[in-house]
Amino acid sequence: GVDFAFDCIGLKQTMEQIVPACRGGHFGACQGGTAVLVGVPSTTVELNAIEILIQEKQFRGSIGGSCSPERDFPMFLDWHANGDLDLESMVTERFPIDAINEATTALAEGRISGRAILEFQH
Known part of the structure; x- marks a missing residue:
């Protein structure tokens, strides 16, 4: 997977793809990748919290480039x-x-x- 995955569209499908696209990490060894939502979403999305937790991934928003x-x-x-x-x-x-x-x-x-x-x- 990648270190950073950016969703600049904000569609349900693209938001669901950025976390799995990130590389997994290992507890105590290395952090996983970061999924960044840039596009303004028009709907909610379900995320796999187990994947984010176990693989030490991050999901964050960035409006205006933060x-x-x-x-x-x-x-x-x-x-x-x-x-x-x-x-x-x-x-x-x-x-x-x-x-x-x-x-x-x-x-x-x-x-x-x-x-x-x-x-x-x-």
Whole structure:
């Protein structure tokens, strides 16, 4: 199995697959893998608690990358200043503020592949 399994979808089927995909650990010797739920689920799911316990696996949620602004923002700013974090490439759409309804529709229909920015006119 893998050290980390990420479910970025949040469907019942994908949530049920990430724990078994993780490597098993051994009590007192090594910890098992970590299943991370990133996608926002629309349903509940049953997990095999015995597998998680006996194989020392972990199941955790991570919303927004579990970012801690106090800890992470200075690092992000350094990366950007050094050219290691290209923020502009993450923005795939720009909308003037008066097109907010169009932007919301595009987001709801899945037509925005990265990040969109609403721009206020000066």
